[in-house]
Amino acid sequence: MRELTGGTEKVAVDGDNVREAIRALESLYPNLAGLLIQNDQLGKGIAVAVDGRIVRRGLYEPLRSDSEIHFIPALGAG
Amino acid sequence: MNDYVIPEKLRVVGTTPIRPDGHDKVTGRAKFGDDFHLPSMLHGKVLRSPHAHARIKSIDTSHAEAFPGVHAVVTAADFPKITSNVIDAGEAGQIDMQDVADNCIAREKVFYDGHAVAAVAADNAHIAEEAANLIQVDYELLDPVMDVRSAMADNAPVLHDDFLPGAFLAPTEKALPNASKLELAMGDVSTGFDEADIVIEREFTTETVHQGYIETHIVTAQWGANGMVTVWTTTQGQFAIRDQLALVLELPMSAITVIPLEIGGGFGGKDSIYIDPLAVVLSKQSGRPVKMVMNRAETLRATGPSSGTYIKARLGAKTDGTLVAAEFHGAYEAGAYSGGPVAPGVSTALTRYNIPNVKIEGYDVLVNKPKMKPYRAPGATPSNFAIETMIDELCRELKLDPVEFRLRNALTTGDRLVLGFPCPEIGGVEILKAVQNHAHYQSDIGGPHRGRGLAYGFWFGAGLPSSADLMVNSDGTVQLCSGSPDMSGTRITLAMQAAEALGIEPSDIFPSVGDTTSVGYSFQTVASRTTFATGIAVYQAAQDILAQMAERAALIWQIATDNILIDCGRFLNETNIQQCFTFKELAGKLDGTGGPIAARALASPEGVGFQITAHLVDLAVDPETGKIDILRYTAFQDAGKAVHPDFVEGQIQGGTVQGIGWALNEEYFYDEAGHLKNTSLLDYRMPTILDVPNIEAVILETPNPGHPYGVRGVGEVPIVPPAAAIANALYDAAGIRMNTLPMTPAKILDKLNSVTH
Numbered sequence: 001m002r003e004l005t006g007g008t009e010k011v012a013v014d015g016d017n018v019r020e021a022i023r024a025l026e027s028l029y030p031n032l033a034g035l036l037i038q039n040d041q042l043g044k045g046i047a048v049a050v051d052g053r054i055v056r057r058g059l060y061e062p063l064r065s066d067s068e069i070h071f072i073p074a075l076g077a078g
Numbered sequence: 079m080n081d082y083v084i085p086e087k088l089r090v091v092g093t094t095p096i097r098p099d100g101h102d103k104v105t106g107r108a109k110f111g112d113d114f115h116l117p118s119m120l121h122g123k124v125l126r127s128p129h130a131h132a133r134i135k136s137i138d139t140s141h142a143e144a145f146p147g148v149h150a151v152v153t154a155a156d157f158p159k160i161t162s163n164v165i166d167a168g169e170a171g172q173i174d175m176q177d178v179a180d181n182c183i184a185r186e187k188v189f190y191d192g193h194a195v196a197a198v199a200a201d202n203a204h205i206a207e208e209a210a211n212l213i214q215v216d217y218e219l220l221d222p223v224m225d226v227r228s229a230m231a232d233n234a235p236v237l238h239d240d241f242l243p244g245a246f247l248a249p250t251e252k253a254l255p256n257a258s259k260l261e262l263a264m265g266d267v268s269t270g271f272d273e274a275d276i277v278i279e280r281e282f283t284t285e286t287v288h289q290g291y292i293e294t295h296i297v298t299a300q301w302g303a304n305g306m307v308t309v310w311t312t313t314q315g316q317f318a319i320r321d322q323l324a325l326v327l328e329l330p331m332s333a334i335t336v337i338p339l340e341i342g343g344g345f346g347g348k349d350s351i352y353i354d355p356l357a358v359v360l361s362k363q364s365g366r367p368v369k370m371v372m373n374r375a376e377t378l379r380a381t382g383p384s385s386g387t388y389i390k391a392r393l394g395a396k397t398d399g400t401l402v403a404a405e406f407h408g409a410y411e412a413g414a415y416s417g418g419p420v421a422p423g424v425s426t427a428l429t430r431y432n433i434p435n436v437k438i439e440g441y442d443v444l445v446n447k448p449k450m451k452p453y454r455a456p457g458a459t460p461s462n463f464a465i466e467t468m469i470d471e472l473c474r475e476l477k478l479d480p481v482e483f484r485l486r487n488a489l490t491t492g493d494r495l496v497l498g499f500p501c502p503e504i505g506g507v508e509i510l511k512a513v514q515n516h517a518h519y520q521s522d523i524g525g526p527h528r529g530r531g532l533a534y535g536f537w538f539g540a541g542l543p544s545s546a547d548l549m550v551n552s553d554g555t556v557q558l559c560s561g562s563p564d565m566s567g568t569r570i571t572l573a574m575q576a577a578e579a580l581g582i583e584p585s586d587i588f589p590s591v592g593d594t595t596s597v598g599y600s601f602q603t604v605a606s607r608t609t610f611a612t613g614i615a616v617y618q619a620a621q622d623i624l625a626q627m628a629e630r631a632a633l634i635w636q637i638a639t640d641n642i643l644i645d646c647g648r649f650l651n652e653t654n655i656q657q658c659f660t661f662k663e664l665a666g667k668l669d670g671t672g673g674p675i676a677a678r679a680l681a682s683p684e685g686v687g688f689q690i691t692a693h694l695v696d697l698a699v700d701p702e703t704g705k706i707d708i709l710r711y712t713a714f715q716d717a718g719k720a721v722h723p724d725f726v727e728g729q730i731q732g733g734t735v736q737g738i739g740w741a742l743n744e745e746y747f748y749d750e751a752g753h754l755k756n757t758s759l760l761d762y763r764m765p766t767i768l769d770v771p772n773i774e775a776v777i778l779e780t781p782n783p784g785h786p787y788g789v790r791g792v793g794e795v796p797i798v799p800p801a802a803a804i805a806n807a808l809y810d811a812a813g814i815r816m817n818t819l820p821m822t823p824a825k826i827l828d829k830l831n832s833v834t835h
Contacts (some may be wrong), residue, residue, distance in 0.1 A: 002263065009264075045260070045421065053501045053684040053784075056541070070498035073260055073421035075538055 001071065004032045018048055020058040021069060038072060047074045081685065081783035086717075089441050089646065090578040091787045092726045097570040098589060099340075108340045111296025111312035112371060117551040119298065120149055120199040122360050122776040123206035124353065125213050126380060127188035127195055130222035130446040130752025131235065134186060134195065134215060141212035142198055147205040148362035151213070152356060153196045154185040177415040179326040181449050182355050188217070189237060189414030191753045192379025197353075199360035199368045222752035224448035226388050226409040229256040229443045235768050239477040241416065256444040257409070258416060262425065262496050263437045266774040270435025274394025276475055277403075282470055284460040284801075284819040285745035286386040286411060289453045290736070290764050293342025294377040299357035307334045307358055314563055315602025320594045322351045327358060337593040338563045345736070346452030347382045349602045369431075382451020383746060387416050387460040391427075394470050399476055399483045401433045408461055409441040411450055418442050418450040420540065421458020424797075427450070427465055429495055430506060430536035430690060431487045436496050445754050452604060454733055455537045455794035459740055459801055463819060466533040466802030470809065480532045480806075481514045483690075488732025495588035505716040505780025506690045511657035512778055513692050518712045523737075527699045527707065529811025535691045535798030539791040540605035541683040544612035545598030548576060548619045549676040550627070551667055551814040554662030556580065558589040558616065561600025566732075566793060567725040571609045573635045574721055575787065579620035581647025582661050598680050606689065606791020609721055610782075615681040616785045622677035627664055630671045655674040685784015689795035691715040693734065693803040699811045706742060706808065706825030712774045718790030726792050730775040733796025739765045741801035745820050 002009060011028065015021030019037070028032035035043050042048060042058045049070040055061040063069070138149045151293040160176045179185075183194045183687055198215050200206035202322040221235040228234055236255045271277055297311040307329065313319050316336040324331040341348065353370040360368040372381070387410050394403035406427045412418035426442035473480045488506045495501055513519050514530065523530050558576050562568060573587035580587075600612065628642040631649040635657055643650040651657035659667075668674055696710040713730045720726040743763040747755040756762045781788025805816050814829040 001261075049499045051498065052502060054541075054686070055684055056543075056682045068499065072497040072499075073262075073425060075422045075425060075540070 004035070005029050015063055017059065017063055018050065018061045018069060021063060022059070045074050047072050082786040084781050084783065084786065084788045084815065088578060088787060090574045090584055091719060091721050092723065093574070094722055095570060095574065095584045097567050098573070099569055110293055110342050110372040114298050114310050114339060116298060116300065119367045119369050120201065120360070121203040121206050122197055122199045122353070122357055122368045123210045124194045124356065124376065125196040125210040126376065127184065127191065127193040129188055129217055129219055130191045130224070131220040131237070132188050132217035133220060134184060134188065135218055135634065136216045137196060138214040139196060141214070142209040145205070145209040145212060147201040148198055148209045149366065150199040150360045152359050152363065154183045156359055157183060157326065157355065160328070161325060173417070174415070175322070175325045178322055178350060179355070181415060182326065182352055189449050192376065192448065193414070193690045194356065194380065197356040197360060197433055199364050200348070201369070209273065223256065224443065224445055224748050224752055225386065225449070226411055226443040229445050230254050230409065230441065237297070237414065237446065241444065258442040259360065260421060260424070260440045261438065264496055264498070265435035267403050267405055267435045267437045268588050269473060270475065271394045273396070273402050276472065277392065277394045278468055278471055279390070279392040280464070280817060282389040282460070282464040282817045284387045285384045286447060287341070287453070287740050287744045287746070288378055289345040289347035290500065290739070291343030291345060291347060294374060295348070295352050295358050295372040295381060296370070297354045298369040299354065299361045301358060301362040305333060309334065309354060310338045311336065311354060312339050312341045312348065314341065314348045314565065314596050314604055315600070316563065317561060317599050318349055318602050319351055319354055323355055323358060326351070326355050335593055335595050338591055341563055341565055344565055345454045346456060346604060349604055352381055370584055374759060376614070378757045378762060379754050381446055381447055384453035384456060385450045387411070389460060391464050391468060393472060395472050395476065397476060399478045399486045401431055401487045403435040404428050404433050406438045406461070406465070408439070409443050410457060411445050411447060412442045413445060413447045413450040415449045415811055416444060419452060419457030421685055423461050424540065425460040425497060426536050426540040427461035429532055430489050432489050432493045434486070437497065437724060443484065447746070454736060454797040458535070458537055458798045459737060460819070462533065462798045463801040463805065465800065466803045467815065470531070470806040471815065481510050481519070483716055484534050485510050489551060503689065503780060503783060504688050504690055505778055508778055509690055509692050509714050509716055509779060512714050512776055513694055516694070516712060516776065518694055518710060518774070524825045525698065527701055527811055528696065529541070529807040529809065530694070530696050531803045531805065531807030531810060532692065533799035533802035533806060534695050535693070537689040537711070537795040537796055537798060539686050539689055539794065540607050541611050541686050542601035542605065542607055543680060544600045544608070544615045545678065545680045545684040546572070546612060546615035546619045547592070547597055547676065547678045548623050549666065550623060550665050552666055553574070554665040555586045555588060556582070558587050559592040559597050560589070560612050560616070561592055561597045562612045563591055563603045565603050566729055567722060568603070568608045570614070571721045571725060575613045576616050576620050578787065579617050580595065580623060580661060582733070588623050598678060606793040610679060610687070610785055610789050610791050611683050613789055614683045614722070614785060615679045618679035618681055619677040622679065623675060628688060631659055631664055633671050634667060636734045680696065683784060685782065686692045687718045687782025687784060687790030689716065689790055689792065691795045692797060693799040695800070695803045695807050696806060697807045699808060699826065701812070701830060704738070704823035704825070705822060706804070706821070706826070708738065708771055711771055712776060713796060714776040714778065715792065715796065716778045716790065717792050718776050718785065719779055719788035721787070721789060723777060726777055727775040729793045730796045731773045733766050733793065734773050734800055735770055737797040737800025738770055738804065740797070741804045741819060742823060743820050743822065
């Protein structure tokens, strides 16, 4: 992911939910949003953690003004 | 999402009542897959590919169709080409349903020895098998590729021309012809290794292993005259089977009822369809119910094993034992279709240590083996084997105590994970201190050729959707129905949570597992999630029941509901302390106050408590044969709160034994043409009770604030550290470092001889 952000690890953007935050990233890193959102849902193999919890509402997870978002591999289990 | 306030004292949770399904299981009355029969039922058998990689040029079923006693024959041509092929599996990611369908019955190519090509339904299984063998398949043989490094090499045979990588944030072009790639990083490894006083780099290989459930895959399907389909099957998730059947057969989900029977083991391998759609279509064509039973050879050849791997890792530490940098490269077999356990495997490789500079690469590699399926903490055992043996090596190089070394580097609450976010409450330090203070760690190992090894392990676990129904009967008993198949005593652990919440005895709760028409949607019993996530659904339904019952008490006493105090199964009138109903008394008054009470809750909890464990093992190695005997084994694990400590102990012991098998014996043997050679449990050698000592389970409890009673999942992490712990003990005993699994007597003897000579 750092390759797509030119090495930047942390980015601050505005958004009321994860989808809006990704859209805000689009203007900064045009290639990133297309990978994070595919077919109107999180991209294949991707999960999202908001404020330390892997969340179920994905793109629609609400954000606070100080929320921290991490895009991580979907983990699965047995 | 808010954290729960966990009660300091619990009345039911933490006790050990008898499980309600126990008697039927030990007396043979419980209904497993093969116990199920229907009138006029046919029996199905599958024709499987004898080749590991081939193009299907033609299939002639005419002789089979003409065989006396045969009622239906199906090939891939009888199944729809799927139009909507990707489904969301929550935290598990997304599943390509065309791959799932093609894995059930090969469409244009066969991708592994044992891949289903056609199926027959006949009056009995013998006729079906004989007729299946009359089906003529013309194959164009292709070169197989059987291990990850060969599959990633230049000019490797390509399995899927149209393969699109399922990589995490990979560009849309292929990473390699047969592989997807994911990367994780934090800090700067280059700087980190520059700061290190000692750096070691090692390579490891592990072989393909099977989940080894004793009951094979068994299904009975009936296509009704009205087009409604009923399926009785042994599964970890009735809703998953229903949804997958609906998608591969292009049927409405509501047209399919899946009834889960008891399950004789799954461990991750019974979370998806194999013979199920074949039985359904055979039933449709024959007009009769069809039962299909996979034998052991079919199960080993064609159902989900877990990945063989190639791992290369590098660790850097200061002389005081502080880890400063780590690189991890893990290539995991995906099998015939992409989507193996690479993500959890590499994500857990280092997660239990607080290392500032980390770089991780994972590859999901297509090979001509069955589609890899989850197996108890999928992917974590090989990566733990690599890292924990390297940690042991660092401890010896730096002359540091292995517990002290791990304590110095242990991940603690709030530390950043390699996934980026801060670690939730975790009791790793407590686990390591428990090891340090345990009599086993302080005891003398005694005797020649004996050694002691330690390994430390981690697993994430998951939440995901669960449902639960509660209904109060007029005698005060309560029916509990969940959508979670019971693999490990979860009927009673759910009943105990209901009893705790309702303030009644667990013997007054009657738990059951519902079919897909009788209970709300639930994700599979996987990911150590049922006691945690379905437990939360039960808790929420119980709160609803209590609220409804409080309304009834208020109605009877003609007071406001706010004046009802609920205290441990009693409903009290705050305005008149003389007035009180027990749960049973109030249940008896429901009929006259508005009728029975029921509640349903659907929960999808996010407050997952991570699993952390340490395993300590003593062993003896015979220098003449290379055989290892496990002498003493202690497993320390944080359960958050052990709802039923006996079953937590059982999970720890079961997972440990599977890990011992992975460490010492279990592996798939393929010949050069890709034929699986050990297709029985005689040749696929799992540990028996004679191979392992009593495994002492030490249960610690660092509560998970994401659960009302502090529960964490416990089922998966016990399989993670055994291989590394045994390898470290072997080094202690004999001075040899094993970098391959399984550590068979032959390999150990070779290594001993190479050191001696």
